[in-house]
Amino acid sequence: MSDEHGFSTRAIHAGQEADPLTGAVVTPIYQVSTYKQDGIGGFRSGYEYSRSANPTRSALEECLAALEGGSRGFAFASGLAGQDTVCRALLVPGDHVVVPSDAYGGTYRYFNKVARPQGVEHSIAAIADVDAVRAAIRPGRTRMVWVETPTNPLLGVADVEAIAEVAHSVGALLVVDNTFATAYLQNPLALGADIVVHSTTKYSGGHSDVVGGAVITRGGVTAAGREDVEERIAFHQNAIGGVAGPFDAWLTLRGLKTLAIRMERHCDNAERVVDFLAGHPAVSQVLYPGLPTHANHDVAARQMRRFGGMVSFRLRKGEDAAVKACAAVSLWTLGESLGGVESLIEHPARMTHASVAGTELEVPGDLIRLSVGIEDVDDLIADLREALDVHG
Numbered sequence: 001m002s003d004e005h006g007f008s009t010r011a012i013h014a015g016q017e018a019d020p021l022t023g024a025v026v027t028p029i030y031q032v033s034t035y036k037q038d039g040i041g042g043f044r045s046g047y048e049y050s051r052s053a054n055p056t057r058s059a060l061e062e063c064l065a066a067l068e069g070g071s072r073g074f075a076f077a078s079g080l081a082g083q084d085t086v087c088r089a090l091l092v093p094g095d096h097v098v099v100p101s102d103a104y105g106g107t108y109r110y111f112n113k114v115a116r117p118q119g120v121e122h123s124i125a126a127i128a129d130v131d132a133v134r135a136a137i138r139p140g141r142t143r144m145v146w147v148e149t150p151t152n153p154l155l156g157v158a159d160v161e162a163i164a165e166v167a168h169s170v171g172a173l174l175v176v177d178n179t180f181a182t183a184y185l186q187n188p189l190a191l192g193a194d195i196v197v198h199s200t201t202k203y204s205g206g207h208s209d210v211v212g213g214a215v216i217t218r219g220g221v222t223a224a225g226r227e228d229v230e231e232r233i234a235f236h237q238n239a240i241g242g243v244a245g246p247f248d249a250w251l252t253l254r255g256l257k258t259l260a261i262r263m264e265r266h267c268d269n270a271e272r273v274v275d276f277l278a279g280h281p282a283v284s285q286v287l288y289p290g291l292p293t294h295a296n297h298d299v300a301a302r303q304m305r306r307f308g309g310m311v312s313f314r315l316r317k318g319e320d321a322a323v324k325a326c327a328a329v330s331l332w333t334l335g336e337s338l339g340g341v342e343s344l345i346e347h348p349a350r351m352t353h354a355s356v357a358g359t360e361l362e363v364p365g366d367l368i369r370l371s372v373g374i375e376d377v378d379d380l381i382a383d384l385r386e387a388l389d390v391h392g
């Protein structure tokens with residue numbers, strides 16, 4: 001599959017040749033742990049044991065690399081399993097990481113409660129502000145800058161190109177969590193990032209039926225004083241073993257085939273929901289990168305194809321009203337996660353971001369986060385209107 005092909009052509013075909021044995025047009029679920037060897041070490045097509053490699057997972061990994069414009073993709077059992085593997089492959093005690101001031105709560109929890117006790121320190125920086133990222137760097141110790149854009153849940157936007165320059169000027173790697181934007185709306189590797197990570201649980205899988213993670217690398221990158229980054233990640237994927245199982249890989253591969261059309265519809269619906277919220281008297285602020293009033297709208301317009309399906313907003317009447325409004329909807333589902341075909345609503349301070357309460361990453365109590373699905377948008381707006389008219 002050539003890089004010249006369009007996004008959906010790659011999503012449907014990359015890594016997914018018709019099955020050589022039967023001609024099946026969909027990659028089979030190779031639900032198998034081990035493979036017959038033709039004599040010791042005589043592996044058929046390189047397969048030996050499914051932690052190391054499995055044909056269904058290989059198809060997904062090739063597809064992920066093709067969609068992000070990377071040289072290799074790696075599929076994991078969850079987004080956090082992928083993030084952990086990246087960090088363990090590339091950081092050692094004494095190293096330092098710059099972490100976004102607004103990030104998925106689990107990412108912050110990882111750096112604070114898992115990496116830090118193992119000797120990897122971090123500083124928090126507002127990644128929408130390139131100077132703040134520069135100021136957070138500790139020369140000689142910062143090995144990695146971690147960026148989420150747009151961020152979860154405040155929809156902040158980082159200038160990937162500018163931050164890549166800052167990170168590279170001190171020999172640090174730039175890792176971008178591209179979960180919210182997806183490979184369809186944004187390709188951080190083309191903007192200078194070294195590694196892209198995804199929670200494929202979200203838009204990539206797209207149907208709220210599978211948990212998974214992805215790491216995509218750009219070949220030829222070396223971490224200061226260490227071996228080839230891609231090789232280290234490949235080694236650690238197998239050595240740690242937090243890989244995607246065959247059925248999970250298959251579901252994610254199926255989800256990716258429709259990513260482009262789903263994202264177009266998510267964006268269409270989100271834009272209509274944003275218009276509605278911006279005109280509702282109960283709403284004090286709408287957070288969406290597509291709004292010209294968004295602090296980094298210009299950056300988002302430069303690096304994203306469109307602005308995505310995630311929308312956050314704040315209510316004038318505060319936390320109590322936000323909690324009640326979340327419970328008052330009927331078509332929107334009150335739930336964690338995001339990126340599925342169905343619309344979800346949640347209260348970050350008490351749900352997805354409860355783990356950052358009392359830290360620098362605490363989120364406002366009057367904030368509601370929406371994952372705008374692909375239903376008929378008039379139905380979504382009518383349901384929201386009813387909840388906000390009563391409880392906003």
Ligand code: PLP
Nearest residue numbers: 078079080104152179199201212
């Ligand atoms: N990154 C972002 C932006 C997320 O929203 C999440 C989960 O919500 C993760 C990473 C972690 O992914 P997972 O839940 O698949 O481990």
